[in-house]
Amino acid sequence: MSAAIEQPGFDIARIRADFPILSQSVHGRKLVFLDSGASAQKPRAVIHAMVRSMETRYANVHRGLHWLSERASDDYEAARDKVASFLNAAREEIVFVRNATEGINLVAATFGRSALRPGDAVVVSEMEHHANLVPWQMLRESHGIELRIVKITDSGELDFADLERQFADGRVRLLAITHMSNVLGTYTPVERLAAFAHERGARLLLDGAQAVVHRAVDVRAIDADFYVFSGHKLYGPSGIGVLFGKRELLDAMPPFLGGGDMIRSVSYEKSTWAEPPYRFEAGTPAIVEAVGLAAAIDYVNAIGFPAIAAHERALTDHALATLDAIGGVNVVGRAQDRGGVVAFTMDGVHAHDVATLLDKQGIAVRAGHHCAEPLTRRLGLDSTARATFGVYTTMEEIDALAAGLRRVQQVFGG
Amino acid sequence: MSGAADIGDLYQRLIMERARAPLHAGRPERFDAEAEGDNPMCGDRVHLRLSCAAGAIGEVWHETRGCAICIASADLMADAVAGRPRAAAEEMAGAFEAMVASGAVPDRAEFSALRALSGVHEYRSRHRCATLPWQALRAALTKTMETGHGG
Numbered sequence: 001m002s003a004a005i006e007q008p009g010f011d012i013a014r015i016r017a018d019f020p021i022l023s024q025s026v027h028g029r030k031l032v033f034l035d036s037g038a039s040a041q042k043p044r045a046v047i048h049a050m051v052r053s054m055e056t057r058y059a060n061v062h063r064g065l066h067w068l069s070e071r072a073s074d075d076y077e078a079a080r081d082k083v084a085s086f087l088n089a090a091r092e093e094i095v096f097v098r099n100a101t102e103g104i105n106l107v108a109a110t111f112g113r114s115a116l117r118p119g120d121a122v123v124v125s126e127m128e129h130h131a132n133l134v135p136w137q138m139l140r141e142s143h144g145i146e147l148r149i150v151k152i153t154d155s156g157e158l159d160f161a162d163l164e165r166q167f168a169d170g171r172v173r174l175l176a177i178t179h180m181s182n183v184l185g186t187y188t189p190v191e192r193l194a195a196f197a198h199e200r201g202a203r204l205l206l207d208g209a210q211a212v213v214h215r216a217v218d219v220r221a222i223d224a225d226f227y228v229f230s231g232h233k234l235y236g237p238s239g240i241g242v243l244f245g246k247r248e249l250l251d252a253m254p255p256f257l258g259g260g261d262m263i264r265s266v267s268y269e270k271s272t273w274a275e276p277p278y279r280f281e282a283g284t285p286a287i288v289e290a291v292g293l294a295a296a297i298d299y300v301n302a303i304g305f306p307a308i309a310a311h312e313r314a315l316t317d318h319a320l321a322t323l324d325a326i327g328g329v330n331v332v333g334r335a336q337d338r339g340g341v342v343a344f345t346m347d348g349v350h351a352h353d354v355a356t357l358l359d360k361q362g363i364a365v366r367a368g369h370h371c372a373e374p375l376t377r378r379l380g381l382d383s384t385a386r387a388t389f390g391v392y393t394t395m396e397e398i399d400a401l402a403a404g405l406r407r408v409q410q411v412f413g414g
Numbered sequence: 415m416s417g418a419a420d421i422g423d424l425y426q427r428l429i430m431e432r433a434r435a436p437l438h439a440g441r442p443e444r445f446d447a448e449a450e451g452d453n454p455m456c457g458d459r460v461h462l463r464l465s466c467a468a469g470a471i472g473e474v475w476h477e478t479r480g481c482a483i484c485i486a487s488a489d490l491m492a493d494a495v496a497g498r499p500r501a502a503a504e505e506m507a508g509a510f511e512a513m514v515a516s517g518a519v520p521d522r523a524e525f526s527a528l529r530a531l532s533g534v535h536e537y538r539s540r541h542r543c544a545t546l547p548w549q550a551l552r553a554a555l556t557k558t559m560e561t562g563h564g565g
């Protein structure tokens with residue numbers, strides 16, 4: 001049916017063939033993987049790049065004077081260049097971390113303690129992942145900042161009137177906010193937020209863990225001060241993530257962790273810090289994972305974000321129409337600008353039971369509060385089930401989800 | 415396409431009945447001990463209240479916010495431990511947890527209804543849903559000791 005509106009040039013069969021895991025069966029059924037928002041599957045190009053790195057070009061980086069170490073260092077730094085051009089940043093502005101969570105913690109622990117004073121306020125929204133909430137609560141405990149929560153509207157969009165109120169007393173120094181909600185699918189209007197924050201003397205940190213997978217991100221065009229994402233949601237490996245920080249901000253920030261690679265000189269009396277980004281990369285980094293992330297970026301760039309975005313828009317439209325047509329299934333989040341993350345409840349059936357019964361049919365979704373407990377409560381819910389889409393998701397899989405949900409209703413006597 | 419039955423083997427009739435219409439749900443006016451169990455991973459929550467006399471459990475009531483497995487487990491537990499000595503109830507908690515962990519049903523009369531939950535064994539991510547009420551029971555029994563109820 002709706003598979004007919006597939007984008008020209010977007011060869012879904014070929015894309016699916018790139019992901020070895022997708023041909024598996026689960027519980028004797030064809031796997032329908034709708035949990036890419038938690039972590040995406042890996043194309044062969046990423047797997048092979050990592051294998052090749054370990055088989056032919058592996059040693060520690062920045063340390064050895066030998067051939068292999070030079071190759072590994074080249075690959076690791078080439079990955080940094082790749083990420084820099086992916087975000088339209090300079091290479092000095094790209095810090096490799098373990099994941100988005102660590103990126104935000106790094107900013108809280110370094111920028112938070114050096115640029116923020118006790119009594120300064122940090123604003124986050126009601127639709128944050130715990131990764132962009134808990135580090136600021138910790139900073140509140142340790143450093144005496146004030147944490148403010150800006151409301152969302154019932155449709156799941158940022159409430160700009162409330163944002164005005166939160167900023168009214170002029171004490172806000174940082175707006176830390178998601179670029180795309182991992183529950184509601186809402187994209188936040190990031191250019192507008194950057195202008196809003198900057199006009200009021202605040203910096204902007206964007207949690208791009210979800211957004212970066214679905215849209216081209218240009219941190220210069222947005223004018224973001226900090227931007228974080230994780231490799232594993234972008235079809236890359238786990239264990240590698242990215243913090244972008246504007247150069248003058250990183251320059252002024254103290255180190256995060258201490259150790260090898262992050263120093264200029266060390267004596268017992270005093271050590272001096274390396275320049276960014278190395279100042280923030282203590283210890284042996286995730287070398288093979290950086291190579292994998294670079295391969296993942298090549299992979300999505302080869303498909304192209306216009307095609308990816310169009311594909312996912314078609315999937316999302318189809319999913320919303322299909323789920324809305326099932327009586328007793330309620331999608332949460334009705335933002336105008338929303339992407340391939342669809343959370344829902346089913347009348348009379350708990351989300352865990354929905355997920356277990358879908359799993360039995362080979363359909364993988366997530367259920368719970370999705371690391372956004374305050375948001376779930378704000379929606380008046382305990383938990384939701386969530387289907388999330390990737391480049392390899394098909395219209396037929398959405399139809400399979402809908403059929404699967406009808407069978408859940410049968411089991412529960414609906 | 416196959417019917418609903420083959421995917422729903424976990425959700426046996428007894429579980430569905432108790433999830434839909436639990437017999438021991440609610441909040442009594444008088445009780446001797448209470449405890450709460452929650453699973454921060456998913457937000458399931460069980461609030462237990464129980465009456466005790468002479469070292470034995472009288473009746474058990476639960477307020478459960480959670481999935482069908484959790485509600486049914488709380489309700490079947492309330493049946494199973496009513497009137498039992500404290501030590502026997504604690505021993506049953508251990509036996510129930512072992513059943514969920516291993517999938518093997520204890521060969522004893524008290525498990526004739528509880529065995530409906532043995533299928534949870536196949537679903538590792540759901541073990542906590544079934545064992546949460548028992549965890550709350552242990553906590554409530556510990557409190558009866560502290561407050562001197564239950565003798």
Ligand SMILES: Cc1ncc(COP(=O)(O)O)c(C=O)c1O
Pocket residue numbers: 037038099100101102129131132178180181182207209210230371
């Ligand atoms: C919006 C958002 N922020 C942050 C995170 C945290 O990502 P990670 O666990 O890779 O650090 C996630 C993923 O779970 C997310 O969806």
